[in-house]
Amino acid sequence: MPPKFGTSGLRGLVTELTPDLVASYVRAFVAACPQGSAVHVGWDLRPSSPAIAEVVLQTVQDCGLTAVRCGTVPTPALALAAMNAGCGAVMITGSHIPADRNGLKFYVPSGEVSKEDETQILAALDALPSLPERQGKLEDHPTCAADYVARYTAAFGDQALAGMRIGVYQHSSVARDIMVAVVQGCGGTPVPLAWSDTFIPVDTEAVDPETRSQLAAWCAEHELDALISTDGDADRPMLADASGAIVPGDVLGPLTARALGADVLCTPVSSNSMIGQMACFATIKRTRIGSPFVIAAMEDLLDENADTRVAGYEANGGFLLGFAAEAPAGPLAPLMTRDCLLPVLAPLAAARAAGQSIAEAAAALPPCFTAADRLQGIEQDRSGPFLAQLKQDAAARAAFFDSMPAEQDTDHTDGLRVTFEGGAVVHLRPSGNAPEFRCYTEAATPQAAQDLLHTHLGALRNRLG
Template identity: 50%
Template sequence: MPPKFGTSGLRGLVTELTDDLIRDHVVAFAKSCDIGNCVYVGQDLRDSSPRVATATMSALRDFGVDVVDCGAVVTPALAMAAMANGSAAIMVTGSHIPADRNGIKFYIPDGEITKAHEAAILANLGSALDEHMEMGKQTAFNAEPAFVDRYLHGFGKTALAGRRIGVYAHSTVGRDLLQTILASLGADVTELGRSVTFIPVDTEAVDPETRSQLREWAAGSDLDAIVSMDGDGDRPLLTDETGEVISGDILGQLTAQFLNARHVVTPVSSNTGVKQLGFESVLHTKIGSPFVIAGMEDVDGPVVGYEANGGFLLGFEATGSAGSIDPLMTRDSVLPLVSVLVAGQGRPLSALMEHQPQRFTAADRLQNIERETSLALIERIKNDPAWFADHFNASIVDTDETDGFRMTFSDQTIIHVRPSGNAPELRIYVEAESAVTAGKLLDAAYSTIKALSD
């Protein structure tokens, strides 16, 4: 599959992300979008990221754009620094996808690019450079201190006093930053599982091996929680004291409650229990942060957005346990982690979960399936949903085609299938009244769909 460009950025195999291809997309971005004062550039810890970042900054300078090199940094810190300076940003990351792939993600001074920006960039591919253009300058900047201060100001130095928190470091670019933030809030931090090779952690579909490792770490310690994030630090991972993963959409609704939001915008794949929590409005969108942001912009009042992967967007000036927290209209992993840990202070996180609506989600993916194949599989299910439902001894009472195909069964379980927007994968989401039922349903749905693909 050749590199693909969309609102999630340009992503593809490292071998196919050539310097010329990178230059073409970066120049098209600079030509077609408002980049403000300059462009901030960051990168994750993949082996290929320094080369891709160098090609990105070189293309910008050749186009006469000043560059601020932020080095290895989490995406929300990069975006926050750029927006504070009235500047655009480019993050070099493949997020949660394997190490043989990488990508670049674009931000205008207001935040993530939209579908309109995507179209403009595509229309400007192939543009030639002006040979007489003056070279842009390059400087360096550390975006992390201001990002740490965001949480210190909002939560205070004792917010997590007495909390014993494990940090699954793996290869996330935010592994040291996350430990710094938690320690600055008073937590006793223990690092776990640091890796010198890149590990693609998908916080929306945590694999069985990782779940087992998290439980082992929890069983062998007196930790109150284990936290982590994906490769570029915009998607959180949190477990309770037993090492059980708390899904990202539950983190989202807990954080929305803690921050006293009145309106919630979240993709159709998120847990439906949020509708039972008393928010003034809950809007479901297509999957992807651009759709969530668009939905948030249409809402008046204190609004937040989140995705099933846990990435959280703050659309108003909120108040933490100690002070104000400025809006940040891009996915952030740290705010939901800290908010839920603070909300649960003084009791086990498992007890905090007992007060949430008893709806449980689970997700998995069929990998190495091209988009065309995924679409064909979904079309087959749509054409004969009763046949598909027979595999689960239930009937379908409702369907939703907002994004992919989502089926609600007579027992109120849900199966939702859609092609990934940024990787050759078919995503499978389920929802049920218990975690055990959700797990069994996901296994059955995966097996059934996998058999169709063979």
């Protein structure tokens, strides 16, 4: 699959992300979008990222702008630094996908690029302007990661996690040291686990059974109160309770929003429906899947009323803060890009303050449960026609969902989401940035959601290979 824009920027095989292609996209980005006085550049820990970063840094200078080298930092840390400076940014990352792939995430001074920005970048690719004679400068930003840590240690304080033993599954996350520092800075005892010199594509929304078993073993062995991790570029969190059971991202989102006092939520159609039963949220806006769509919905609400206490989150756990919130030890400025630390810290700190475990806090929410996983290696030329047939043909849906009760409703907001009599949901969708096909399920019990997922992943394997 050639490199293309998806729900998280440009993605493709490393072999196809040639220096010329990368330079062309960066030049188109500079030509099509506002940048301020500089472009900040960061990258993740996959082997191909440093070389791609050098191409990006040089291209920014070739465009006559200052290139700010931020180094190996989380995507939200890079976004925070660039937005605070009123500058654009480029993050080199493939997020959670395998190391043979990589990509670019683009930021304008106000935050992530929109779908409209992406359209303008693609148009600029066809007519790149000439490069100026003047070369831009190269500068370093040595405190980018430290500033990100300070954002949370200052807001939550040194007692937020006091008395808690928190495992930190480090693997190849670009935030592996940052997570340790933040837990320590908030009064907890970090227990670093499984540092890896090899890139591991952790998908926090589709954790494999072997990893789940390992999390449970670590929790028991080290007597942990919780265990945290992130995906490769640290814009998606993973939080497990003391038993090693993962708290889903669409549970972390509402817990975080409630803890911070948000009363308006924007979240994709794939997120848990329980939020409709939570009285603390006055307004809920459902979107297509992908942070650009969540941000667009948040911005629309803020345009109507700048004082709206709006938060956004995705089913993968990435959290977006749209208002100035009060954390346990101080103010927390808005950060409208997908973040990993806030949806870990806020639920843990709130549960501790209430005298609860994180498992107890999650169990107190309305009883609606989700599960998600994906088939890998499924190109859209196979999945597209299959999904189109299901959308258009009720008989085809009945045949595919033959183990389910009668169909009650269908939603085509993003992929195909089918609600059945009794309330169970199965949602099918091709990935927007990788050769994957995702399946989301929802049911009244965790086991029922997992059973639905197992059944329909098997059916998808039979149909798609």
